[in-house]
Amino acid sequence: MPREKVKQLMTSEPGRDVLVKGWVRTRRGSKQVSFVALNDGSTINNIQVVIDMQAFDEDKLRLITTGACLAVEGELVKSEGRGQKVEIQAKKIEIYGPANPEKYPLQKKGHSMEFLREIAHLRFRTNTFGAVFRIRHAMAYAIHKYFNDRGFYYLHTPIITGSDAEGAGEMFRVTTFDLNDAPRDKNGGVDYSRDFFGKETNLTVSGQLEGEMGALSLGEIYTFGPTFRAENSNTPRHLAEFWMIEPEMAFYDIDDNMDLAEDLTKYLITYALDNCYDDLEFLNNMIDKGLIDRLRFVLDNEYARITYTQAVDVLLKADKQWEFPVGWGKDLQAEHERYLVEQYYKRPVMITDYPMDIKAFYMKQNDDGKTVRALDVLFPFIGEIIGGSQREEEYDKLERRIKELGMPREQLWWFMETRKFGTAPHSGFGLGFERLILFVTGMKNIRDVIPFPRTPRSAEF
């Protein structure tokens, strides 16, 4: 008999024999009859297996405890109890793997996220994490679908980079040297010319620069891969290893860039509501009562589009005591961004045209000589979910900026050549995948939306 998944069985007609395989979530009952909630990961819902206690060997039944893995053959019947349409009247039970109830850490009761994080290898077996990781999958799939349907090419930019000019943060060194006995040069420094790549290499902090190379020929590309930042960041919104989506588009200006950012994020939220409703409903009930309303609200409203200068004006006029002063030229603090998004506009906010001095070298310089065409997209409760810009395509302006900032020009020769040969206006941004998942699931800590989080002093599993 072929195995069927719980998801299919829940909506299928009773009156036939079926085979399911899955893990026991709970078991209850009396001496006569036992009810087992079985889950196989295909859905948040469990199928109820009804066991006539007299019909089975006692030693076998003793092994059916929370966490055990079973195969159950039986008739799919209309449920006599409330709470489910169908259930399985067990005829044959095979125990694949028992789970000692005195040792198995997951209980019928709810657990704290902090505890579950310590048993990340088992937390997939909870309703919450099952929902989160099904949604995470759906979002990854939807991202590829969105871009593919619109003619973007998925470009694989390198994970090991030979450039430390990406400028997005501290990097993890990649080396094959024995750290206790690294080759030395004449001056006593480490001789990287004898390392694997013959130079210093690091894990990428962004695929943007390489992505631009692709866009300036393929037209529209996107990357979607792991990204590494060795910053000592200890917050519920930062990971040392995370996934980022970076679209890069030739001939897009800052407005086209904003249109794409808004359309993409709305598409993904719509996709979740259309395809993951069971899971969202569970999260709405158990994690965040405002989740589904908030998702719908974002879809129903245009994102606010303001410049940095307008944002500063709003903040200056606000009747609020700021912990950090507001002023043109200063970067916006978390409290300022939260005010704009959660209190003033009450919807996602896109801020453009930041002061040149607080943004990266590659951003398109405005004619005012003071600002650049940066783009930050701020989401309620998450903060910055997207950072991007129109790119500086003029060779001279870009080179001047690189010089001003004292950046290693020689490492960027290939980047500069695209401005030398057939340069084109273009734009792009980076969308933090885990931050998107935070927003879509209502989870509060980024460590709970990636299977095995990597953070400072933490790389277990």
Added chain:
RNA sequence: UCCUCAGUAGCUCAGCUGGUUAGAGCGGCGGACUGUUAAUCCGUAGGUCGAAGGUUCGAAUCCUUCCUGGGGAGCCA
């Protein structure tokens, strides 16, 4: 990295102005119950009080350092 709060049973916590044998709920185990939905009821086991020093006749409780975790800030996705 800075600020702040917290580490007591498998889990969630109470006990903390120092004082005899450290408690509860849930979970586990045993029992009761003809169909339960985080079932219910009765009973029961379970703890080097995060670690190391120190103060004291006496420390879960006070002090110091360290470790771990939460929240806030910075860095950013």
